[in-house]
Amino acid sequence: MTDPILRVNNLKVAFPNHRVFENLNFSLHKGEFLSVVGENGVGKTTLIRTILQQLKPAAGNVQFFPNRKAVTFGYVPQFRNIDEEYPLSIRDFISLNLSGIKLPWLSRKERQQVDQIIAQTNLQRIQNRPLGMASGGEKQKAYLAQALVEQPNLLILDESTASLDNVMKYELLDLVKHFNQVTQLSVIFVTHDLPLAQKYADNFLLLRPTSFKYGPIGELSEADVKEVSDV
Ligand SMILES: Nc1ncnc2c1ncn2[C@@H]1O[C@H](COP(=O)(O)OP(=O)(O)OP(=O)(O)O)[C@@H](O)[C@H]1O
Numbered sequence: 001m002t003d004p005i006l007r008v009n010n011l012k013v014a015f016p017n018h019r020v021f022e023n024l025n026f027s028l029h030k031g032e033f034l035s036v037v038g039e040n041g042v043g044k045t046t047l048i049r050t051i052l053q054q055l056k057p058a059a060g061n062v063q064f065f066p067n068r069k070a071v072t073f074g075y076v077p078q079f080r081n082i083d084e085e086y087p088l089s090i091r092d093f094i095s096l097n098l099s100g101i102k103l104p105w106l107s108r109k110e111r112q113q114v115d116q117i118i119a120q121t122n123l124q125r126i127q128n129r130p131l132g133m134a135s136g137g138e139k140q141k142a143y144l145a146q147a148l149v150e151q152p153n154l155l156i157l158d159e160s161t162a163s164l165d166n167v168m169k170y171e172l173l174d175l176v177k178h179f180n181q182v183t184q185l186s187v188i189f190v191t192h193d194l195p196l197a198q199k200y201a202d203n204f205l206l207l208r209p210t211s212f213k214y215g216p217i218g219e220l221s222e223a224d225v226k227e228v229s230d231v
Pocket of ligand 1: 015016018020038039040041042043044045046047
């Protein structure tokens with residue numbers, strides 16, 4: 001097994017008058033693809049926000065290896081409000097995630113980084129199109145490219161496939177899996193789509209209102225699948 005990049009230790013997160021989860025424990029390793037599943041409102045996004053250090057745990061912690069600075073995040077959030085009027089091209093939108101960026105004056109190295117991720121995500125043909133005009137699937141690819149442009153070592157996808165048809169879902173996840181396997185990118189994929197999790201993930205974390213289950217994706221039982229699909 002590869003080295004862990006993060007470990008969640010006895011984690012408890014609570015809002016006023018509402019405990020979301022407690023005593024949560026699992027590790028994520030380099031190159032691991034983890035699917036986080038569970039019914040609506042059980043705490044999946046809350047867990048992601050805690051890993052991203054936007055929320056402070058009530059108890060326990062999230063430990064990064066070898067240290068916090070060594071773990072860089074790429075994040076595709078659950079919702080984004082990008083309407084037809086959105087002014088940036090797909091290419092400029094992707095460039096926004098470059099650190100130190102002063103659009104439109106990218107350095108040669110930055111231009112190469114953007115060219116590379118655009119090629120890797122098959123967006124060359126439409127890179128100059130306004131993002132607002134792109135289809136749902138093209139937008140998701142652009143969000144993925146933006147999350148990956150700085151070559152993070154942990155990619156977090158929060159229900160990124162929820163609005164996509166089956167063909168686009170698999171196309172997007174094929175891309176993610178390619179990065180996962182070729183660059184040892186670790187992936188946390190939050191989803192309600194069990195067939196997708198079963199096809200792409202190595203391990204799963206099933207969050208329940210008062211407990212959790214973690215293990216190899218092959219050990220997700222019929223009953224677990226029914227539990228998540230019934231929501
Ligand atoms: N800022 C907040 N203040 C108070 N309660 C919150 C806050 N954010 C989330 N919650 C509550 O915490 C619980 C977990 O929410 P969360 O969004 O993590 O669930 P989820 O599993 O991601 O749900 P879904 O599958 O519907 O996206 C819910 O009951 C939610 O209402």
